[in-house]
Amino acid sequence: MSKKPVIEITELTKVYQMGNTEVHALAGVTFDVKENEYIAIMGPSGSGKSTLMNMIGCLDTPTTGDYILNGSNVSNMDDAELAEVRNREIGFVFQTFNLLPRTSCLANAELPLIYAGMKSAERKERATEVLTKVGLGDRIDHKPNELSGGQRQRVAIARALVNNPSILLADEPTGNLDTKTGEEIMLLFEELYRQGNTIIVVTHEQEIADHARRIVRLRDGIIESDEKVERPLLADHQLA
Numbered sequence: 455m456s457k458k459p460v461i462e463i464t465e466l467t468k469v470y471q472m473g474n475t476e477v478h479a480l481a482g483v484t485f486d487v488k489e490n491e492y493i494a495i496m497g498p499s500g501s502g503k504s505t506l507m508n509m510i511g512c513l514d515t516p517t518t519g520d521y522i523l524n525g526s527n528v529s530n531m532d533d534a535e536l537a538e539v540r541n542r543e544i545g546f547v548f549q550t551f552n553l554l555p556r557t558s559c560l561a562n563a564e565l566p567l568i569y570a571g572m573k574s575a576e577r578k579e580r581a582t583e584v585l586t587k588v589g590l591g592d593r594i595d596h597k598p599n600e601l602s603g604g605q606r607q608r609v610a611i612a613r614a615l616v617n618n619p620s621i622l623l624a625d626e627p628t629g630n631l632d633t634k635t636g637e638e639i640m641l642l643f644e645e646l647y648r649q650g651n652t653i654i655v656v657t658h659e660q661e662i663a664d665h666a667r668r669i670v671r672l673r674d675g676i677i678e679s680d681e682k683v684e685r686p687l688l689a690d691h692q693l694a
Contacts, residue, residue, distance in 0.1 A: 457488040457489040457490060458488065458489060459486040459487065459488050459489075459522075460487050460488065460489055460523070460524055460620050460621060460652050461485075461486060461487035461510065461521070461522070461523055461621070462486050462520070462521075462522040463483060463484060463485055463486070463509075463510075463519070463520070463521050463522075464484050464519055464520045464521075464522075465482050465483070465484055465518065465519040465520070466480050466482070466483040466484070466506075466509060466516045466518075466519035466520070466521060467480050467481060467482055467483075467516060467517045467518045467519055467675075468480040468502075468505050468509070468514070468516050468517050468675075469517045478675050479502050479505040479675055480502045480505055480506060480509070480516070480675045480676075481502075481674065481675035481676050482519070482675075482676060483502070483506060483519075483672075483675070483676065483677055484677070485670060485677060485680060487621070487652065487654065488652075489650075489652055490647070490650050490651070490652055491652055491653075491667065491668060492643075492647045492652075492653045492655075492665070492666045492667045492668065493653070493654045493655070493666055493667070493668045493669070493670060494654075494655045494656075494657055494662065494663035494665075494666035494668070494669045494670070495507065495654060495655070495656045495657075495670050495672065496657060496658065496660075496663050496669060496670070496671045496672070497658075497671055497672035497673055497678075498658070498673065499658075500674075501672040501673050501674065501675070502672045502674070502675040502676075503656055503672050504625075504656070505675075506656075506672065507623065507625060507654075507656045509521060510544075510621070510623060510654060511540065511544055511546060511623050512528055512531075512536045512537075512539050512540045512543075512544060513536075513540070515528075515529060515530065515531065515536070516529055523539065523543055523620070524543060524620050526539065541566055541569050541570060541617065542570070542617065542619070543619055543620045543621065544619050544620070544621050544623055545566075545613075545614030545615055545616075545617065545619035545621065545622045545623065546614055546623055546624075546625075547607070547610050547611055547614050547622065547623070547624040547625070547627050548610065548624075548625050548627075549625055549626040549627065549629035549630055550630060551598070551603075551606045551607055551609070551610045551630070552610065553598045553606060553609055553610060553613075554598075555597065555598050555599060556597065557597065558594065558595050558596065558597055559585055559590060559593055559594050559595070559596055559597075559598075559601070559609045559612075560578065560581050560582065560585065560594040560595065562598070562609050562610075562613055563581040563584060563585050563594075563609060563612040563613045563616055564577040564578060564580070564581035564616065565613060566613060566616050566617045567580060567581065567616055567617065570617060580616055581594075581612070581616055582594055584612040584613075584615045584616050585608075585609070585612045587612070587615070588608040588609075588611050588612045588615075588642060589608060589642075590605060590608050590609065590612065593605060602635070603630060603631050603632075603635055604631055604635035604638055604639060607627065607628075607630075607631065607635075607639050608639070608642065611639075611642065611646075615646070615651075620652060621652050621653075621654060622643075622646065622651050622652065622653045622654070623654050623656075624643070624653070624654070624655045624656065625656050626656065626657055626658070626659075626662075627639055627640075627643070627655065627657075627662075628640065628659075628662060636662075640662065640665045643655070643665060644665060647667075653666075664683075664685075665685075666683065667682065667683055667684075667685060668680070668681065668682050668683060669681050669683060
């Protein structure tokens with residue numbers, strides 16, 4: 455039985471006005487993302503990958519075209535509606551972690567649940583659960599400056615997962631990490647994929663994209679290639 459699409463994007467365009475010049479960042483992008491896919495979006499600088507990421511993440515709206523996210527057309531939503539969809543449907547992981555420096559891991563992880571209106575006791579229970587899931591159960595009271603870079607990114611991943619989002623959207627998730635730590639984070643993404651999460655990673659690094667099961671390459675605002683990649687699931691001992 456085929457899995458349902460989480461994302462349906464049809465003929466998406468984005469035109470920016472730069473003075474008297476029109477810049478066509480996206481020039482008609484069409485693709486679907488199904489439940490529990492693991493996709494890397496790649497492309498050189500100026501290819502449109504950051505613009506596409508902003509569209510997928512409901513941080514911006516297209517000039518023309520449709521973006522259906524879990525059955526809702528978000529293409530023409532206003533800022534307030536987009537913010538609600540973002541908090542409910544999308545878990546963001548950024549290169550720079552974007553953690554609140556003066557608050558604990560627990561407080562950082564439960565932040566989306568505050569916006570969602572969840573009660574304090576439930577919030578703490580859920581945030582503790584996801585922090586434990588990413589290997590930080592013994593660090594919940596630590597502040598970001600008491601953690602390594604890899605641990606900070608794990609907090610950011612816990613925060614992204616806390617709402618059970620439809621999509622985990624990661625922008626260069628290992629960009630600020632050394633090679634070994636970056637590999638540990640990609641192994642964590644592998645485990646999240648095995649658990650049924652839908653993951654989209656935006657990256658310019660081939661070794662990061664090689665973890666995905668599908669690679670979408672953009673150039674000049676259009677999809678240049680869209681290929682499935684056969685890759686064996688890692689054994690449990692490799693993920694430990």
